[in-house]
Amino acid sequence: MQHLTCDVLVIGSGAAGIRAAIAAKEKGVDVMVISKASAGKGTCTILSGGVFAGTRDGASTETHLKRTLKSGRGINQPELAKILADEGPERLKEMVKWGVDGEFHKGYLFTHGRPTIWGEGIINCLVRKANALGVRFLSSLFVVDLKADGGATGVKVFSIDANEWLTIAARAAVLATGGSGALYLRHDNPKRILGDGYCLALKAGAVLQDMEFVQFYPLGLAEPGSPPFLIAPRLADFGAMYNNQNEDIHEKYDITERPAGERARDRLSQALFTETYREANEVWLDLRSVSDSDWNIDPFSASTRIIFGERYGAKHRPVRIAPLAHHVMGGVCTDPMGATSVAGLYAAGEVTGGLHGANRMGGNALTQTVVFGARAGQAAAAWSKSIPDKQLEAVSRHLNVSGMDSREGKKELNTASVMAHLRDILWKDGGIVRNGRGLSRLVGEIDAMHQDASAMPVTGHARQIQNTLELRFAARTALLILQAALQREESRGAHFREDFPNQDDANWKGHLQVRLSKDGKMDWSFLKVGNETL
Numbered sequence: 462m463q464h465l466t467c468d469v470l471v472i473g474s475g476a477a478g479i480r481a482a483i484a485a486k487e488k489g490v491d492v493m494v495i496s497k498a499s500a501g502k503g504t505c506t507i508l509s510g511g512v513f514a515g516t517r518d519g520a521s522t523e524t525h526l527k528r529t530l531k532s533g534r535g536i537n538q539p540e541l542a543k544i545l546a547d548e549g550p551e552r553l554k555e556m557v558k559w560g561v562d563g564e565f566h567k568g569y570l571f572t573h574g575r576p577t578i579w580g581e582g583i584i585n586c587l588v589r590k591a592n593a594l595g596v597r598f599l600s601s602l603f604v605v606d607l608k609a610d611g612g613a614t615g616v617k618v619f620s621i622d623a624n625e626w627l628t629i630a631a632r633a634a635v636l637a638t639g640g641s642g643a644l645y646l647r648h649d650n651p652k653r654i655l656g657d658g659y660c661l662a663l664k665a666g667a668v669l670q671d672m673e674f675v676q677f678y679p680l681g682l683a684e685p686g687s688p689p690f691l692i693a694p695r696l697a698d699f700g701a702m703y704n705n706q707n708e709d710i711h712e713k714y715d716i717t718e719r720p721a722g723e724r725a726r727d728r729l730s731q732a733l734f735t736e737t738y739r740e741a742n743e744v745w746l747d748l749r750s751v752s753d754s755d756w757n758i759d760p761f762s763a764s765t766r767i768i769f770g771e772r773y774g775a776k777h778r779p780v781r782i783a784p785l786a787h788h789v790m791g792g793v794c795t796d797p798m799g800a801t802s803v804a805g806l807y808a809a810g811e812v813t814g815g816l817h818g819a820n821r822m823g824g825n826a827l828t829q830t831v832v833f834g835a836r837a838g839q840a841a842a843a844w845s846k847s848i849p850d851k852q853l854e855a856v857s858r859h860l861n862v863s864g865m866d867s868r869e870g871k872k873e874l875n876t877a878s879v880m881a882h883l884r885d886i887l888w889k890d891g892g893i894v895r896n897g898r899g900l901s902r903l904v905g906e907i908d909a910m911h912q913d914a915s916a917m918p919v920t921g922h923a924r925q926i927q928n929t930l931e932l933r934f935a936a937r938t939a940l941l942i943l944q945a946a947l948q949r950e951e952s953r954g955a956h957f958r959e960d961f962p963n964q965d966d967a968n969w970k971g972h973l974q975v976r977l978s979k980d981g982k983m984d985w986s987f988l989k990v991g992n993e994t995l
């Protein structure tokens with residue numbers, strides 16, 4: 462069995478992971494980036510709209526901070542939001558200097574790209590920079606277990622291409638595995654973004670928080686047979702949005718923020734879900750009278766004129782729309798440098814939780830990847846220099862993959878159909894509109910699913926092994942989301958409980974946190990927050 466070592470191991474090759482790798486490499490250490498697919502592929506970053514919040518000249522840093530905190534409904538970690546607003550402009554300028562093609566427009570950097578991989582330019586730029594510095598990229602490596610030991614980190618990895626196991630030991634590690642949007646029936650994430658990182662971090666001893674806050678993007682194309690295409694928020698505001706009874710959706714649900722798809726993602730998603738799934742209505746977006754200059758309202762909207770306007774027909778007929786699971790606000794707790802509660806383990810990007818609070822402002826996720834990716838990379842490099850060779854050797858000795866390639870499991874399941882069922886039930890009762898009864902039922906059902914998946918043999922061809930292990934991560938992540946959602950008896954941001962429809966600051970202004978107890982059970986606690994000022 463192959464065993465590799467490095468100073469800093471980065472798990473995940475989206476923008477957060479690659480930016481962390483660049484920062485670590487610039488500190489003169491040996492850096493390796495591994496991911497399930499090849500560098501940048503199968504990431505949310507490459508599928509993203511490529512829109513970064515944060516201005517070039519820093520003039521409206523305060524406005525950016527204010528909007529971020531307003532979106533987060535009182536529970537962003539304010540120190541993280543301030544760093545995002547303060548350092549965002551510099552990090553974005555740097556990206557442009559490194560060759561990202563884009564333009565600054567009204568407080569955002571719109572990178573230029575082609576639908577539906579607008580983020581390709583971001584990935585290409587970061588990979589080019591990392592390669593030039595000498596970062597090592599290894600692809601098709603699926604991390605299935607992570608152990609921290611005396612400040613060093615070891616991982617067990619399945620090589621999907623080679624269908625074999627290997628181990629990697631590092632003096633420091635950065636977890637940048639993204640979120641878990643693909644857990645839901647309707648989603649816009651790559652299909653293997655299923656929450657692996659939350660499970661790896663939790664098992665290694667890290668604390669997670671805010672897992673109940675899953676963001677849905679309201680403006681998803683829902684024409685039969687169409688892909689989950691994102692409609693630009695400012696473009697949608699020019700059109701008419703109505704249901705089969707011809708009721709105007711914004712009026713009916715009193716949604717006054719504009720762009721609604723950016724500033725009121727939570728409430729617009731709830732409105733659309735209620736219409737389409739609870740009231741069996743359809744919701745239509747009619748853009749036929751939108752002028753060409755309005756299609757060009759911003760570079761993201763302009764880039765969709767041909768594909769959305771012509772190929773999907775939005776210029777010629779009303780189109781059906783429905784929300785899509787998009788982003789997870791919750792995740793691994795870190796300090797401002799990305800340090801988790803596990804010595805030597807850092808985290809950055811969507812796998813972390815705390816910056817966005819209960820609802821993320823559009824454009825902040827990409828800015829988060831580069832601001833906090835850079836911080837985590839720097840901190841991991843500094844940490845790695847404090848870990849002596851003997852500690853790396855000790856971690857290497859303790860790593861073994863026995864028991865992974867097991868034929869002992871008793872259960873035989875069709876992973877594809879179990880995953881499809883998981884997505885379906887999560888969408889109906891664990892997503893945009895929730896209630897206690899539905900959540901309790903789901904916790905029971907998905908707990909049983911997790912136990913079944915854990916009893917499956919890890920054997921067969923490479924994709925079969927990957928699917929089995931991913932199903933375990935997916936079910937466990939779903940449980941984290943559901944158990945948090947069940948406990949939070951209020952509505953706030955992206956978490957809407959129809960049985961507790963109001964925000965309840967007296968009892969629920971704070972973070973639900975979870976860690977694993979010594980006997981492997983989830984140990985939940987609530988961290989109240991005050992009205993901190995910066």
Ligand SMILES: Cc1cc2nc3c(=O)[nH]c(=O)nc-3n(C[C@H](O)[C@H](O)[C@H](O)COP(=O)(O)OP(=O)(O)OC[C@H]3O[C@@H](n4cnc5c(N)ncnc54)[C@H](O)[C@@H]3O)c2cc1C
Nearest residue numbers: 473474475477505506510512604638639810811824826827
């Ligand atoms: C369609 C879409 C459009 C979006 N548009 C915008 C936008 O315009 N602006 C904005 O701010 N945000 C946007 N977002 C959100 C934003 O793109 C993401 O939050 C961000 O890109 C996440 O970056 P990341 O590096 O943390 O994770 P990702 O880019 O998702 O990368 C995760 C990496 O982790 C790897 N990985 C996961 N598990 C494992 C494992 N077990 N072993 C090995 N590797 C693993 C994956 O292979 C991948 O390389 C959008 C999201 C989507 C889905």
